[in-house]
Amino acid sequence: MQTLVEVRDLAKSYKRADGTMVEAVKGVSLDIYKGEIFSLLGPNGAGKTTTISMISGLVTPTRGTAKIGGFSITDQPIKAKRLLGVIPQEIALYPTLNARQNLTFFGKMYGLGGKDLEKRVDEVLDFIDLKDRQKDKIDTFSGGMKRRVNIGVGLLHRPQLLYMDEPTVGIDPQNRRRILDTVVRLREEYGVTVLYTTHLMEEAQELSNRVGIIDHGEIIALGTVGELTQQVGEEDRLVLSTGSQTVPDALLKRFEAEVEGVTRSLYDAPVQLAAEGEGATGATHGTVTLFAKRGRKALPGIIHIANDAGLDILSVEIKEPDLEAVFLNLTGRALRD
Ligand SMILES: Nc1ncnc2c1ncn2[C@@H]1O[C@H](COP(=O)(O)OP(=O)(O)OP(=O)(O)O)[C@@H](O)[C@H]1O
Numbered sequence: 437m438q439t440l441v442e443v444r445d446l447a448k449s450y451k452r453a454d455g456t457m458v459e460a461v462k463g464v465s466l467d468i469y470k471g472e473i474f475s476l477l478g479p480n481g482a483g484k485t486t487t488i489s490m491i492s493g494l495v496t497p498t499r500g501t502a503k504i505g506g507f508s509i510t511d512q513p514i515k516a517k518r519l520l521g522v523i524p525q526e527i528a529l530y531p532t533l534n535a536r537q538n539l540t541f542f543g544k545m546y547g548l549g550g551k552d553l554e555k556r557v558d559e560v561l562d563f564i565d566l567k568d569r570q571k572d573k574i575d576t577f578s579g580g581m582k583r584r585v586n587i588g589v590g591l592l593h594r595p596q597l598l599y600m601d602e603p604t605v606g607i608d609p610q611n612r613r614r615i616l617d618t619v620v621r622l623r624e625e626y627g628v629t630v631l632y633t634t635h636l637m638e639e640a641q642e643l644s645n646r647v648g649i650i651d652h653g654e655i656i657a658l659g660t661v662g663e664l665t666q667q668v669g670e671e672d673r674l675v676l677s678t679g680s681q682t683v684p685d686a687l688l689k690r691f692e693a694e695v696e697g698v699t700r701s702l703y704d705a706p707v708q709l710a711a712e713g714e715g716a717t718g719a720t721h722g723t724v725t726l727f728a729k730r731g732r733k734a735l736p737g738i739i740h741i742a743n744d745a746g747l748d749i750l751s752v753e754i755k756e757p758d759l760e761a762v763f764l765n766l767t768g769r770a771l772r773d
């Protein structure tokens with residue numbers, strides 16, 4: 437396995453507006469192998485963008501090193517960046533230019549020109565499946581289409597390595613599917629190595645050869661999906677939606693003590709989110725998660741006790757070991773949207 441990206445003890449502290457320091461990334465070390473899709477999976481604020489920004493040379497680390505193809509991103513940035521395409525979390529395109537003009541403009545910034553650039557723009561438009569819309573202005577595009585143009589920009593100079601920072605956030609399911617397929621095609625057809633960040637367990641699980649789980653600026657687990665899920669054993673999770681009800685600790689203890697097979701419980705209390713503003717959804721629902729060897733067998737006993745205690749279970753999901761379980765197991769918190 438050839439290492440393409442080598443990250444060692446990378447850290448970044450930011451100064452908050454009130455003058456206090458926050459350590460956004462606390463000494464991350466990882467290797468990304470040539471030809472793999474490596475996902476950095478973690479909740480909002482975990483440090484994914486800060487990590488990507490440091491290893492792409494956009495943010496200077498407080499300490500630590502990152503090398504791409506053996507070149508240090510801080511000491512040999514031009515050589516390191518030549519191998520790299522970055523698709524940032526925020527879309528950066530010119531709204532009044534059309535798709536083709538945007539790609540041409542960014543291609544020139546990469547030092548491409550003439551017939552070669554024309555040809556490359558055609559190839560990229562083909563790849564992101566926007567050839568028929570190339571003459572339309574960006575501000576007439578949907579979010580998903582803009583995202584695809586953004587991806588196209590990152591591909592223009594044929595990078596060996598691509599960083600994609602949460603490329604499916606806020607994108608409709610159809611475009612999301614296209615983006616995920618694009619990532620897989622890049623690897624399979626062009627051998628591109630991909631560093632992909634997401635807070636969605638399903639995406640990391642579907643795409644990745646290996647996953648690094650990041651939380652509070654630290655890598656808390658790293659390996660293939662199989663290796664990581666093995667860490668949590670064979671227990672299923674029974675996730676009970678309990679809405680806005682409060683679930684007392686004593687009831688959790690009863691589930692553990694009285695239902696055969698249940699080994700552990702976790703309670704995610706309902707959180708009151710901001711009622712206004714972007715992404716506001718009002719109050720979220722609470723969940724009780726119970727771990728059991730054979731989830732289906734434990735279910736009747738759980739429902740019986742819930743009824744007895746007057747707890748209204750709104751829905752039940754039985755989940756086999758997955759990355760969400762790994763995160764829960766390591767942090768005691770759910771990895772949710
Ligand atoms: N320029 C900055 N100044 C101060 N604090 C920052 C800055 N950039 C990030 N942070 C803080 O660093 C932490 C990590 O942020 P980062 O954007 O890397 O997380 P993330 O995992 O990308 O989150 P998200 O999923 O929301 O994109 C957060 O606490 C954030 O508030």
Ligand SMILES: [Mg+2]
Nearest residue numbers: 484485486525
């Ligand atoms: Mg981010």
